Amino acid sequence: MPSLIAYNQFSLIILLFGPPGCGKGTQSRLIVDWLRPKIPSISTGDLFRAEMAAGTSLGLEAQAIVTAGGLVPDSLVNRMLCARIGQPDCAHGFMLDGYPRTVEQAEYFDRLVAARRLPASVVIHLDVPADVLVGRMMSRRQCSKCGRMYNVLSMRPKAEGICDDDGAPLIMRKDDREDIIRERLRTYEEVTRPVLNYYPSERYFQISGDRSSAYIFEEITQVLESVIAKDRAA
Secondary structure: OOOOEEOOOOOEEEEEEOOOOOOHHHHHHHHHHHEEOOOOEEEHHHHHHHHHHHOOHHHHHHHHHHHOOOOOOHHHHHHHHHHHOOOHHHOOEEEEEOOOOOHHHHHHHHHHHHHOOOOOOEEEEEEOOHHHHHHHHHOEEEEOOOOOEEEOOOEOOOEOOEOOOOOOEEEOOHHHOHHHHHHHHHHHHHHHHHHHHHOOHHHEEEEEOOOOHHHHHHHHHHHHHHHHHHHHHO
């Protein structure tokens, strides 16, 4: 594993993109553990849950929309993000997973970054062929009792079809059916591609996600080391 990197007083903003099943969660954890000082990894789902659990005005507004079956508008997502990155743990930077989802959100975020005199974002895009993603997700199994996840290709239980922890049967989630997976990937491609095209090439890095997590992480660290070195010299 690459050695820990310290970037001292320099702030670092990372935007992590990738389709469902590409391994963003794994890479996010590795990146956060690798950087010094640590930066938080923030997802839009985490934002919603935290605001709702805390009962803030933003959380109550979002809860009302979700309960009514609506989609949380960009304006509310943006306000949540603005509040979150102003918290003390973001003083040295942060990583965003799942934001921005639209060009409008990207434009808002750029204005916010400029207003707060933060550095330009580093965009990491984990690219995986659709057929590989479908195979990965259709291979997932979940414990019907405790919810632990397995994969029949890469992370099998000790006994076929049985959870290691409680002996309950493993099931295939409805979201892991091929038709649903392909629809999610189609939606991701339609929504996200314009966002990726929005960012300048010198801060955008596409990385093949069709490899082991160790190889992917090594390439990500090389990208970040190069960016940090250039920012220090600027």
